[in-house]
Every structure is written in structure tokens, then in C-alpha cells.
Amino acid sequence: MSEAGIVISQVSKTFGQQKVLDGVDLRIARGEQRVILGKSGQGKSVMLKLIVGLLKPDRGSILVDGEDVPGLSRRGLFRLRRRFAMVFQGGALFDSMTVGENVALALREHTSLEEDEVTERARSALSQVGLGGSYDKMPAELSGGMRKRAGIARAIVTRPDYLLYDEPTTGLDPISSDAINHLILRLDRELGVTSVVVTHDMTSAWTVGERFALLNDGRIVFDGSKEEAQATTDGPMRQFIDGSSEGPLQAF
């Protein structure tokens, strides 16, 4: 039976000699706010890319609302991705276009909206991330944090069902971070999006997360609700929450 949401089972991914994911199991229910934690280099970004078919797993299955993502044709993938949006770790803004054109691109390509409606929606998405005045700037003129926020505006403008955030607050000042966290929360509540937030910023995780997963050594070593995460007294999850270099997780 097909199940709403994302179901990852026994997924492995190797790059050359390097085994990044080794039998990952994870379910993300429709409407859930899922946080994926993990040390740097553990394959969190790779996991997000697997979910949307930007990478193919070596083994295992990935179902999104019952559809087998690795088995989809390009046309099928594009249809699926119309319901997704991703905030890339480095922003990934198109640097030959203005910030406004970046945000408006998907609307221009996929909808028959009038030009002023497109501009209007792009401007409003930019104001939501506090970049109302940057519509005509080039990405190169923005700071790192502003680029990240512009990436968020580009992701939310199409009102997707699923929003994947790859470290949305890393590199932002605490005040912008908090604003982004509340923006993520508001989108979750108002639009009912399913969000997957990859992060190692625990403040952000506690604010936006409803269910938590911890990725380590190619597997999910913790999977539970926010309350369960807070209540753990030992093991890798506790160590990650406390930010300690002592414990089952190796620093390097």
C-alpha cells in the first residue's frame, strides 16, 4: 500500500571507495517537521539529494508518496520535484541573474502567471526572508547569510508540499537564525508543508523540529520525537545534544 510521506529503506550510497550511507532507514510522515542531525561529512546532504533523485542510491528504496524515486524517468522526476523545494547549503543562487530573477524563475518557467503577479510573488517571498530591498541586486553583491536567505525565498515562492533545508541557519547571526527558524515554523503551520531540516545548530533544531534523527557512520542511530530526544540520557543523541567530544561519536 502506498503511504503518504517519505520512506527510506536500507539505502546505501558509496562514492568510489568511500561508503557514505550504509543501510539507512527513515520515515518522514506527511506534514511532519523532521530534523536530521549529524556530524559534518556524515552524508546528510547526500540523503537530501537521494530523496529528490539528484543522486541515485546503490541499494535500497526511496518512496515519496508511494512513488519509487530512483525508478522514475526524468519526466517523472521533474513532476515529483514540482512538489519539492530545496534550500541548498551554499545557497546555489544562479549568479548570472538578479536575486529577484532567481526567485521568479520557477514561476516564469512553470506557471502562466502575468508578469506583475510573478514579480509581486517574488517580492513578497523576498520580504518574508527580510530581503525586500535586494530584488535587483546580483547574488555576488550579497553576504553569505543574505544568499542563504535568498535561497529560502526561491524555495518557498512555488509553495511546495515538501521543503528540504540543508543547514538553513549555518553561518547566520543569531537574530537572523531565529527569524529563519520562525519562518520555517510558520510555513509548516500555515501551508502544511512537510519539512526536512538538516542542521547541526541545536537551537534551530529544537525550534523547528518535531521528530529527530541522528545520522552517524552511515546509519540512523537515533530516531524519535522531540520529547524522546530531550529525554535521552546517554548514547550518541545525548552526546550530540550536549555537544561533547567525549562519547560514542568520534570527533574526527
Added chain:
Amino acid sequence: MLAGERSLPLDVEGAYTAPMFLVRRIGAGVLGTVAEAGRGGLLLARLVRALPELPRSFHEILRQMFIVGNGSIPLVLITSIFTGAVAAVQSSYQMSTYVPATLLGTVVAKMVFIELGPVLTALVVGARVSSSIAAELGTMKVTEQIDALEMLAIDPVRYLALPRFLACVAMLPVLTVLADAVAVLGAFLVSSLTLGISAKVFVDGLKLLFYAHDVWGGLIKAAVFGAIIAISGVVSGFHTEGGAAGVGDAAMRAVVGSALMILVADYLLATIIFQVFFG
């Protein structure tokens, strides 16, 4: 281990390992080229499939045509004026006393229209354009902009590759017409200024044995070369891995690939166009 490996060719086994090393290098090179050609073929298939969506990219195609065409004009002018001049000097030297001076214009025109114009234009424009395509798309690849396009459900082949491909296919023949004209002018100037051939004799030579299909054949070749330049740049760009060094590497592969493919294609096209069709 690294130091050991470096000194291997000088080792006792040197006599054995050095040729093996060479064989392995050549083998890897051949495999790499075959893989690249295979990717080029796949890309061509996807470009053809994206053709129906062409009207959506109309503006971008014009913009790319401007970049390819306008930006290459100085390069083409300089290359072709000297090409024509050299063609005249060399032909005059080889013909020297045996052949009547009238034929100088004839020979130069044949060389330029069939071979020198299209090929040299493609080589210099190819170096400029394929490296720039590879570097641009390669940077987009390593900064995840290509992934970002994919995420917006926009096909990078349609959105990025198709306009560049069509611009190159359209502009190379145009640039070749310019190159042909300027090369003939260069030959004319050299002939009348330094070789003592009068304008009338040179022009009579040009008209003698002039076949329009020589020019058409050259322009068909130019269009194919344009396709090669774009495909080489796009394939290298889309397969860029790993940061700034990867982008530099992609640009280099694009230039080498386009130059090699142009020369190979020139031979094949010479056979097809001038022996099968016009022969």
C-alpha cells in the same frame, strides 16, 4: 609509497614499468576520449529531444549568438587576414615559375573556402567559446546551480545547453563567411603589394574555377564544427568535479576535445561532402 612510485621507471623493473606506464596512459586517454564522445552523442540526443521547447529559449539563444558571434569578430579578423596572406605567399612560392600567376587567386580561393576558412575559424573560435562554455557550466556545476535548476524541474539541457548549441551552430557559418572574405582580402593585399600580381589578374584567378558549392561545403562544415564546439564545452562543463581546479580542468578538456574532434570531423566531412555529394 609515493616516492617509490615516482622512482619506478628508474628501478630495476624500469625497463618493464616505463612502457607499461605509457601503455596505461595511452589506454586511459583512449578510454577517456571514447567516454567523452559517448557523452557527446547522448547530449546530442537530448538536445534534439529538447528542440520542441525551443521557442521558450528564444531570447537566450539571441543572447548566446551575440556572445559567440560578436565576441569572436576581432579574433576571426586577425586570424583570417594572416591566413589569407600566408596562403598567398606560400602558393606563390610553390607555384613560382611553372604556373601562370592567374592561378594564384584560384588556388588561394579554393584553399580558403574549402579548408582554411572553416577549419581555422572553428579552431580559434572553438578555443574561445568551448572553454568559456565549459568554465561557465562547470562553475554552475560545482556551486550546485545545476542541481538547483534540476530541483526547480528545469532541464539543464534545454535551459543551458540548447541555446549555446544553437548559437554555435548558427554563428560558426556566419563567422566563416567573414573569415573567407577577410582571408581573400589578405591574399589580395599581399599579392598586389608584395608579389607583384595586379588586381585584375588576382580577381580573374578568383573567378576561374569558382564553384558555389565549395563555399556551401565549407559552410556546412562550419555548422558541424559549431555543434562540436558547443557539445564539447557543455559535456566538459556538466561533468566538472571538485572546485576551481575542476573548472580549469573542464575548460582544458573542452578546448582539447573540440580541436581534436574538429580535425577528425574535417576529414570525415571532406570525404562525405566533396567526394560523395559534390564529387
